[in-house]
Amino acid sequence: xxxxxxxxxxxxxxxxxxxxxxxxxxxxxxxxxxxxxxxxxxxxxxxxxxxxxxxxxxxxxxxxxxxxxxxxxxxxxxxxxxxxxxxxxxxxxxxxxxxxxxxxxxxxxxxx
Amino acid sequence: xxxxxxxxxxxxxxxxxxxxxxxxxxxxxxxxxxxxxxxxxxxxxxxxxxxxxxxxxxxxxxxxxxxxxxxxxxxxxxxxxxxxxxxxxxxxxxxxxxxxxxxxxxxxxxxxxx
Numbered sequence: 001x002x003x004x005x006x007x008x009x010x011x012x013x014x015x016x017x018x019x020x021x022x023x024x025x026x027x028x029x030x031x032x033x034x035x036x037x038x039x040x041x042x043x044x045x046x047x048x049x050x051x052x053x054x055x056x057x058x059x060x061x062x063x064x065x066x067x068x069x070x071x072x073x074x075x076x077x078x079x080x081x082x083x084x085x086x087x088x089x090x091x092x093x094x095x096x097x098x099x100x101x102x103x104x105x106x107x108x109x110x111x112x
Numbered sequence: 113x114x115x116x117x118x119x120x121x122x123x124x125x126x127x128x129x130x131x132x133x134x135x136x137x138x139x140x141x142x143x144x145x146x147x148x149x150x151x152x153x154x155x156x157x158x159x160x161x162x163x164x165x166x167x168x169x170x171x172x173x174x175x176x177x178x179x180x181x182x183x184x185x186x187x188x189x190x191x192x193x194x195x196x197x198x199x200x201x202x203x204x205x206x207x208x209x210x211x212x213x214x215x216x217x218x219x220x221x222x223x224x225x226x
Contacts, residue, residue, distance in 0.1 A: 001171070006154070009152075034214070034215075042219075043202060043217040043218065043219055043220055044155065044202070044217050045217070046214045046215065049214070089154055089155060091155075098143070098160055098162060098168070099157055099160070099170055099171065100145075100157060100215070101157070101171070102147075102154040102155040102156070103154055104152055104153060104154040105152075105154050
């Protein structure tokens, strides 16, 4: 089955700096890659997603890149702000199944 | 308001005492799923349902049961809870039968089994 590895497990950045979180997946047939943000004590919420027919997607300060050859995808947050502090999860889904496999999560701390 | 609700939000119980965590969504979503969240392990899928009366195992189904008798409800049943089922549980729903759609998560249920 699909396996998703996420790095780093914790990331501290200064306010205004960029943050990058990387994930690798095992099944080359995976075709959907969402990113969820979970604030402390809250539920996960989708912040951005990308499909396998697209190499990059951007939404304001957030961008996701996908390298199908290397089977990895990354979340980029620019101009980080204290409210970006949260746990971020990547995930991957196969086209013929209905399972969403999550990475272990990255705790992002933005220091002001 | 479009939402996914779960009850109870917090539960402390003892080993072997059957319990049910309810999940309901008002968005007419076809797909519903249960996850457990444990430190360092992320979110792991327990069971999912593509539609009424259609359920299937996720990655960690042992010790859990589900049912989908109505489109809006997807309860999680622990017939004989054990301490290793202490966790934070999330129900989620999404439009459509596939997973290329945003999943809307419930507020979570923190379960402690002593």
